[in-house]
Amino acid sequence: MARGGEPRRALAHDGELGAAVARAQEGDEAAFAVAYRLVQPGLLGYLRGLVGNDAEDVASDAWLEIARDLGRFTGDGAGFRGWTATIARHRALDHLRRQRVRPRSSVLEQDVLELPDPSSTHERALESISTEQALRLVRGLPRDQAEAVLLRVVVGLDGPAAARVLGKRPGAVRTAAYRGLKRLADQLGAAGVTDDGPGTLGEST
Amino acid sequence: MGERQSGGATPGRRRAHPDRMTARHPSAPQAVLDDAALEALLSAAVLRGHRPDAAGEQRALAAYRAARAEGAHRARTRRRDDWRPRERRRLAMSARTTLSLLLASLTLGGVAVAAINSSGPTEAPEERRTSPSESASRRSVAPSAQSPAAPRTSRPDHPGTARDTEAKCRAYDEAEGRGRAMESTAWQRLVAAAGGEDEVAAYCAERLATAPARPGGGRGTGAPGDGTAGNGADGAGTPGAGTAGTPATGKGQGAGSAGSAGSGGIGGNDGNARNSGKNKD
Structure with missing residues (x-):
């Protein structure tokens, strides 16, 4: 249900x-520190x-x-997130x-999958995983999906802003984010619910 | 999709960032994790590990001070720095579009007025009314035979045509370099009269120089001359369209083949304004 409008x-x-x-x-250094801490x-991440x-x-x-370049920026708080993410x-x-390194590390889903107590739901699984594990999970996605998910979820951009950061069409980014999240849900479902969980995990759509 | 509103809240389960996580799913018991919940959990998991980095903050602040000191913060906003909400940017853009459309229509309107004036408000209406029928009959008999062969604007005994041309030349001077006005029917006629786009400047210079010598006694016979010029231009654009006003170029041609200079001018510009409006979109 939260699919449509993407507020x-x-x-x-x-x-x-x-x-x-x-x-x-306007020259307020303390305010810049505040912006730094917020962003x-x-x-x-x-x-x-x-x-x-x-x-x-x-x-x-x-x-x-x-x-x-701060003086060049025009926009509100959400815009500032997008601008800084682009930079x-x-x-x-x-x-x-x-570095000539690909951003995708070749992870190792086992690492993630062996995580928490196997009978928990994947919601609980996520709650108990570390930041490092969550990031590794995301980086296991194809690059475009990983970036779309991260910009949405971690930076907090909306669809159009994320698309602008990535230089792609909003529809493509929305699709990438959707696929990435679905894949994460699948993985977490496979990881978390082994025996007694309801069988609909990650496939509820 | 599987949203649960089963009411049973699970307080304390979401420790970090309670403001974000409880936003949409106060309950969402187990299992069916929709995107919003997954996003919230993922976000919490990633952000949870953040440790404030005092050294990094100090570096950023130092860079800020340095930039402020050297006045870098007064730099101009580039396109990529404009992150205002989309609606406002789109609004600004549409305002710009509207303005340019307005300017274009004003320019074309000016040409149209020039054309109307040039074909002689001094002419008596009765005289003018006779000319269209004459020329219409002539034109409908053999439209293509006349137009390319005999550019009547070169005839010295058509003062009306001469004045008309002068007016167009003046309009040409004013509108030069202002885009669409140069594509108008009046302009094409002028090109036809001058014998080529490159010739217009010279042609106009000559016309305008000799203009005061002609007192311009507007007689109705000026009208057919203009009709010819118009038809020549039309012939260049769409061959053979002169006889039957085709919908594409519309009124301009129909009126032009009717031979009335005045209505030809108006109609031509009218049609052209509509065309340019369409092109803008």
């Missing part, structure tokens, strides 16, 4: 973020999905550019190009 994901702090960015653009977790352990370095590069993505792709 802009209203992150709780977007209003605060927008105000902080506006003040930072950095999601940005770093996205980057960890892209470049793994180098995410901190790439994020640091991205923030240099964000700090420098971070470019830095990440540069990084990958330098």
Whole structure:
């Protein structure tokens, strides 16, 4: 049911973020620190999905550019998330190009799948997995699906904004995110519900 | 899809980010995990591991201060920096489109007015009324035979045509470089009269230079001359359309073959304005 309209994901702090960015653009350093703290977790999560352990370095590069170009930005809090994600993505792709490493690590679903107590539902499974495991799970997806999922779920972008970050059509990104999530649900279902769970996991659609 | 509203809340199960996670699914007991719940859980799992990085923040702040000091924050917004909500951007764009459409129509309107004026408000209406029928009969007999062969604008004994041409030349001067006005029927006529697009400037210069010498006593006979020019242009665009007003180029041709300069001018510009409007879309 939540499929259709894709309302802009209203992150709780977007209003605060927008105000902080506006003040930072006028020279308020403390406001820039506020914006950093609001954006950095999601940005770093996205980057960890892209470049793994180098995410901190790439994020640091991205923030240099964000700090420098801040005056150019126009938009609200949600827009700032998209703008910063675009910058971070470019830095990440540069990084990958330098490294000639594919962003997809060849993971090892066992790692994820052996996780929690086998009789739990996958909801519980997800609750108990670590950040690292969740990211590895996402990175096991095809690249376009992984990015679409991360931008939606971790950075908190809506469909059109995620599409703009990725330079693709919104429909393509929506499909990629949908497939990625479905695949994750399948994997988690296979992982979590072995014996006594209801049989509809991940295939409820 | 399997949304459950079974009421039984499960407090305390979602520890991190309660504001985001409980948004849509207060209950969602087990198993059937829809996308929203999955997203929330995934998000929580990824973000949970975040540790604030004081050193990174300090680096970012230092970069911010440096940029502020050197005035980098006054830089201009590029297209990729504009992340205003879509509706507002689209609104801005449509405003721009509307404005340019308005400008185009004003330009074309100006040409149309010039054409109307040029064909002589000084002419007596009765005189004008006689001319269309004359020329219409002539034209419908042999439209293609006359138009390419004899460009009457070169005849010295048609003052009405001369004035008309002068007006077009003036319009040409004003509208030059302003896009669509140059594609209008009036323009095509002018090209036909000058004998080619490259000739127009020279042709107009000559016309305008000799203009004051002609007192321009507008007689009704000026009208057929213009009808010829118009038909020549039409012939160039769509051969053989001169006789029967085809719907595509519409009124302009029908009126043009009728030979009335005034109505030809109006009709031509009217049709052209509509065309350009269509092209804009």
